[in-house]
Amino acid sequence: MAPDRPTPPFGRRAVEVREAAADGGYRIFTLVDREGPEPLPGQFYMLCEAPEWSSIEGRPYLPRAISYARSTGREGELLLEFLIDDVGPGTKRLGRLEKGDGCWITGPFGNPFSAPREIAESPAGAILVGGGIGIAPLAAFRRSLISKGFPTRTLLGFRDLEHSGAVESLFGCEEVRLAFEDGSSGHHGYVTDLLELLLERDDPGGAIVYSCGPPAMLEAVKKICASAGVPAELALESPMACGFGACFGCAVPRADGNGYLRLCIDGPVVRSEEIATALVGESG
Amino acid sequence: MAPDRPTPPFGRRAVEVREAAADGGYRIFTLVDREGPEPLPGQFYMLCEAPEWSSIEGRPYLPRAISYARSTGREGELLLEFLIDDVGPGTKRLGRLEKGDGCWITGPFGNPFSAPREIAESPAGAILVGGGIGIAPLAAFRRSLISKGFPTRTLLGFRDLEHSGAVESLFGCEEVRLAFEDGSSGHHGYVTDLLELLLERDDPGGAIVYSCGPPAMLEAVKKICASAGVPAELALESPMACGFGACFGCAVPRADGNGYLRLCIDGPVVRSEEIATALVGESG
Amino acid sequence: MKTTASLPIEFCGIELSSPVINGSGTYDAIASRRIFGDEAFASENFPFAAFVSKTITENPRAGNPPNRIWETPTGMINSIGLPNPGLDGFVEDHLPILAELPVPLIVSVMAETPEGFTRLVERIEETGRASALELNVSCPNVHSGLIVGEQPTETEQLMKHLKGRTELPLIVKLTPNVASPEEVAVAAEAGGADAVSLINTIKATAIDPVSGSPAIGAGSGGLSGPAVRPVALQQVRAIRSRVSIPIIGMGGVTDGESALEFLLAGASLVAVGTENFRDPVAGRRIERELGAELTRRGFDSIGAFCDRPSS
Amino acid sequence: MKTTASLPIEFCGIELSSPVINGSGTYDAIASRRIFGDEAFASENFPFAAFVSKTITENPRAGNPPNRIWETPTGMINSIGLPNPGLDGFVEDHLPILAELPVPLIVSVMAETPEGFTRLVERIEETGRASALELNVSCPNVHSGLIVGEQPTETEQLMKHLKGRTELPLIVKLTPNVASPEEVAVAAEAGGADAVSLINTIKATAIDPVSGSPAIGAGSGGLSGPAVRPVALQQVRAIRSRVSIPIIGMGGVTDGESALEFLLAGASLVAVGTENFRDPVAGRRIERELGAELTRRGFDSIGAFCDRPSS
Ligand SMILES: Cc1cc2nc3c(=O)[nH]c(=O)nc-3n(C[C@H](O)[C@H](O)[C@H](O)COP(=O)(O)OP(=O)(O)OC[C@H]3O[C@@H](n4cnc5c(N)ncnc54)[C@H](O)[C@@H]3O)c2cc1C
Ligand SMILES: Cc1cc2nc3c(=O)[nH]c(=O)nc-3n(C[C@H](O)[C@H](O)[C@H](O)COP(=O)(O)OP(=O)(O)OC[C@H]3O[C@@H](n4cnc5c(N)ncnc54)[C@H](O)[C@@H]3O)c2cc1C
Ligand SMILES: Cc1cc2nc3c(=O)[nH]c(=O)nc-3n(C[C@H](O)[C@H](O)[C@H](O)COP(=O)(O)O)c2cc1C
Numbered sequence A, B: 001m002a003p004d005r006p007t008p009p010f011g012r013r014a015v016e017v018r019e020a021a022a023d024g025g026y027r028i029f030t031l032v033d034r035e036g037p038e039p040l041p042g043q044f045y046m047l048c049e050a051p052e053w054s055s056i057e058g059r060p061y062l063p064r065a066i067s068y069a070r071s072t073g074r075e076g077e078l079l080l081e082f083l084i085d086d087v088g089p090g091t092k093r094l095g096r097l098e099k100g101d102g103c104w105i106t107g108p109f110g111n112p113f114s115a116p117r118e119i120a121e122s123p124a125g126a127i128l129v130g131g132g133i134g135i136a137p138l139a140a141f142r143r144s145l146i147s148k149g150f151p152t153r154t155l156l157g158f159r160d161l162e163h164s165g166a167v168e169s170l171f172g173c174e175e176v177r178l179a180f181e182d183g184s185s186g187h188h189g190y191v192t193d194l195l196e197l198l199l200e201r202d203d204p205g206g207a208i209v210y211s212c213g214p215p216a217m218l219e220a221v222k223k224i225c226a227s228a229g230v231p232a233e234l235a236l237e238s239p240m241a242c243g244f245g246a247c248f249g250c251a252v253p254r255a256d257g258n259g260y261l262r263l264c265i266d267g268p269v270v271r272s273e274e275i276a277t278a279l280v281g282e283s284g
Numbered sequence C, D: 001m002k003t004t005a006s007l008p009i010e011f012c013g014i015e016l017s018s019p020v021i022n023g024s025g026t027y028d029a030i031a032s033r034r035i036f037g038d039e040a041f042a043s044e045n046f047p048f049a050a051f052v053s054k055t056i057t058e059n060p061r062a063g064n065p066p067n068r069i070w071e072t073p074t075g076m077i078n079s080i081g082l083p084n085p086g087l088d089g090f091v092e093d094h095l096p097i098l099a100e101l102p103v104p105l106i107v108s109v110m111a112e113t114p115e116g117f118t119r120l121v122e123r124i125e126e127t128g129r130a131s132a133l134e135l136n137v138s139c140p141n142v143h144s145g146l147i148v149g150e151q152p153t154e155t156e157q158l159m160k161h162l163k164g165r166t167e168l169p170l171i172v173k174l175t176p177n178v179a180s181p182e183e184v185a186v187a188a189e190a191g192g193a194d195a196v197s198l199i200n201t202i203k204a205t206a207i208d209p210v211s212g213s214p215a216i217g218a219g220s221g222g223l224s225g226p227a228v229r230p231v232a233l234q235q236v237r238a239i240r241s242r243v244s245i246p247i248i249g250m251g252g253v254t255d256g257e258s259a260l261e262f263l264l265a266g267a268s269l270v271a272v273g274t275e276n277f278r279d280p281v282a283g284r285r286i287e288r289e290l291g292a293e294l295t296r297r298g299f300d301s302i303g304a305f306c307d308r309p310s311s
């Protein structure tokens, strides 16, 4: 059976950081991957620093799942661009990578976003809804949709102006609308407000929503799309130890009550109706 | 009661690396200590890298005991020079320190070498016997003896020429004799051969031996001095977790069978006859 | 000239190409093939000298709610909850794929009664596809309410019940969460166990500093990784001095040196668990490094190492 | 405006300036004064809100042969062997110096019989210099041969024997090396213990890869440091749900966040052990960071935190 997605090399490989910079609130860096296949939008890699990966606290210890935001070049010399929000020891360490540093990666892993035609018979347009660091996989997907001439609108939400720093380089400005929680620019509020407006105002017939962002945002997108009758694909997150189905750690409850998905191999992109909730493992 | 040795600041302090270089087989670096007192030859510091101190294996985790080899400047801006033999994760990490890096230290800790007059009524001359990385505390002590005009001869042994790289800068060339296990220069063999020759040929009356080096060398020095009737002070090593008497980890058996010394506070410099053996904790 | 020691070894009558296998539940060979393609089953690539399956139960299990994993200092906590397709699902859907593995298969099983264990053991044996069985005895016995693996007598009785009902070697996976794992190992041997494997994970939890509650959905889980290696080495060593059946040692093996430490402590095989998550082919690297470590110490084969004069 | 929460807290009737104390055997106040001078006893410098002594036995002990310590992934093994000057030496030589401490003194004691414990407890109480006693029960009872702290009934009997023989609060230091420390804690409470402290170190060893033998002179020792924190948190949480006496939590506390994790898991006080070796005044830093953590979470005092609605 031919695989439906790129086949990553078996085992981790050493790659090099080509460029690294702060871009507003997020850190952005490019790796040169000489051995991996071209990834598909929505896929992710497991990254850890080489040769060391730890601190006095013994963390980070496991690799971290990171979506690629842009892939250029070709197999044999792929340039993979990643966006990092430094929320803990792993992302802090990745965020400190500098040009010339080494890094271990495995991947690409996971389900990519589905082409509109795989989701609806006569899709009319795509609406991408991204929040915060969740813009990364959407950036890759938008480029692919646009290159195929598929009508695409993009709604992005950020806590403040600083965190939208990567938007221009990753998305350009056309057909992109921004929302800011602190009201510093664009729409003052949540990006899901923009989605609601859009689905109310426009005829949603034929629209398909693709979304990635914090759990609460995805949960809102799930609800809004369900009530508007619009199909949606969500790129979720969960703690992942391995990324390739080995640990069973990345469980997300299925909507049908029939156990759990393994998000790393059955996701990270899922149909909105496949899952019980996007609020996975919010502890407490 | 006035303390008989410098009183270190209570707590660890951040210091900066002023210079760092490879010097033959060992690594050598200088820290700027703005808070500590002037140390005495034979004392040591507990060092760990700041802000991080660990690797994927979670080691190094504890600080490492390192003797200072030279102290210049004055209180308020002491320059402390250290020599590193990278034998494991801790010394490897210290050996990677570069100019401008931060580092945590506590100390100075431990017994310094005794002045010749504290050991013998009419001391005639000092013989310093150093092996490998054990030359570090002897370098500091030699400078202090020579500045007081005390007759001092120095015998140093190395496995090969490369590992003697620091000798010239730390000892100069006068009254220093070298032995090399590989015969690459000087005496072909052990530095303890030189000591035996010296004590046989010369009248050992009034000589005092000060020694630091690997356990087997110190054990030989202990025996040679005992049979020649020459007093000796040995600077020993043992695994140390704290350096200030807290962990009781640095036990060395007393010669009188009466339990153990805590090497960090009752040593690291001990009278040769105080200890049962210099072969401490050689496991197996 | 050989640069690394030769590693083939016999274990309970099974020929293995090296002493490096995987810990149950830390590698999904089927998922790997799905992701990495047929490469993942090629004999020059497969990372272990034998493959131990995730623990199978009679009925299917969904596993625990998230969060199932949490990182800790040089370790991780897991509370996966043994999701598995049940005996039928395993035999029908998984075994045919696992039959294509280039290495012997060891099936890990768990039940709450001796009869449940018997059904698992007999059915797996019937298929002719397993070379050995590993008994995960961390489950409470539904009759006594006691955790079998915490009680020497329960363990011995279970082994006596199973012994004679199968030709396959039986490996008992011990729990580290007892005052004296030695006693349980001795009882396992007395009951007829062919080998013991240890350690399973150590009871542990983490508090999510953000929510203030346990970070693990089920409240607590088990600790693995380099953090637990010193505990594992102590238990292997203590058990080695009390039983003569072979030991599969595991707990924080990350490289050739740590694998060698387990062999020195008395293990015959070593299993790689959490390290697999950091590198899908970690087993192969560890095997290579172990060969080099043995060579550096003057052994030209694992056999020579095993026959070394005791120190 | 206060920038960090106020930390004073009452523990078994003793007023403490904060919930941060030391673990027995991980800080030698007398050695610190000898090295760092009188500064080390100044109330603004002393790193703990109470000082717990190293464990004292009736007769002097020399301790174990080297190596006594070995570093492990984010932890260390120790096999110190309780060197101490014995009861007389402690009372005559150490207590007069410890009387100058700026904080309450808790004396840790160990014996092999209930009578031995009684003699230690009564003699220490007589001096009037201790605010509480910690009972280290990891030693085998010379009569039963059983390790007291591994047996709920032994522990309960010991407590019943001691209770009424002293006015001082009795803290039982539990061992983590049992299947169910909860049972031992419940027994300690039933016997009259005023508090429990945990965890002591976890049985462990390391193999010196150079010699191939155990790196620890005594063959094995106990593991401490961040590596064990997840195990400690699990035991604190499990015990919290079974007893109502206060808990002193410890095991890998390195900073304010990890100290808070122990409080969230149910501890009333936290003890700093191995981290002291990395910084003689770690306790003070941890106290400061803990205050800041509480403030960040909206508590202006440790009391407000303790009275928080349970989550
Ligand atoms: C498929 C996928 C793609 C991703 N892509 C990106 C990306 O492109 N860029 C990027 O920056 N990040 C991305 N992430 C997220 C990233 O992997 C995590 O932020 C990272 O693993 C966190 O590690 P850390 O050590 O930095 O922080 P940690 O300390 O591990 O976690 C950070 C914070 O999150 C909390 N936390 C962790 N897991 C959970 C959970 N399940 N539920 C609730 N709270 C939790 C912790 O308590 C902590 O406060 C992706 C994740 C997945 C699964
Ligand atoms: C007072 C004092 C002063 C010192 N001064 C210096 C100095 O100036 N420069 C310098 O480079 N080093 C010095 N040392 C030694 C240095 O502290 C150690 O080499 C260092 O702690 C080793 O740490 P590591 O992580 O590099 O290696 P580790 O892995 O901790 O040890 C290195 C090797 O030594 C073995 N080992 C460790 N402890 C023992 C032991 N007790 N017995 C037998 N084998 C053991 C290990 O197995 C390993 O193979 C001094 C030590 C002391 C006590
Ligand atoms: C995510 C995860 C899942 C596990 N699942 C099982 C299992 O199903 N059955 C079992 O016997 N052990 C299971 N274990 C325990 C491992 O087989 C092994 O005993 C333990 O992790 C120690 O080894 P390590 O430190 O190398 O991971 C699991 C461990 C982990 C980390």
Ligand SMILES: Cc1cc2nc3c(=O)[nH]c(=O)nc-3n(C[C@H](O)[C@H](O)[C@H](O)COP(=O)(O)O)c2cc1C
Pocket (backbone or CB within 6 Å): B247, B248, D022, D023, D024, D025, D026, D054, D055, D078, D080, D082, D108, D136, D173, D198, D199, D200, D201, D223, D224, D225, D226, D228, D250, D251, D252, D253, D271, D272, D273, D274, D275
């Ligand atoms: C070197 C060392 C010596 C110890 N000595 C004692 C002791 O004498 N009595 C005791 O009850 N616990 C002793 N302990 C255990 C500690 O008090 C503490 O319970 C344990 O180390 C866990 O805490 P930590 O991880 O913060 O070190 C000792 C621990 C270490 C590391």
Ligand code: FES
Pocket (backbone or CB within 6 Å): A239, A240, A241, A242, A243, A244, A245, A246, A247, A248, A249, A250, A262, A263, A264, A265
């Ligand atoms: S991350 Fe390990 S199974 Fe999904």
Ligand code: FES
Pocket (backbone or CB within 6 Å): B239, B240, B241, B242, B243, B244, B245, B246, B247, B248, B249, B250, B262, B263, B264, B265
């Ligand atoms: S090194 Fe800790 S007591 Fe000596």
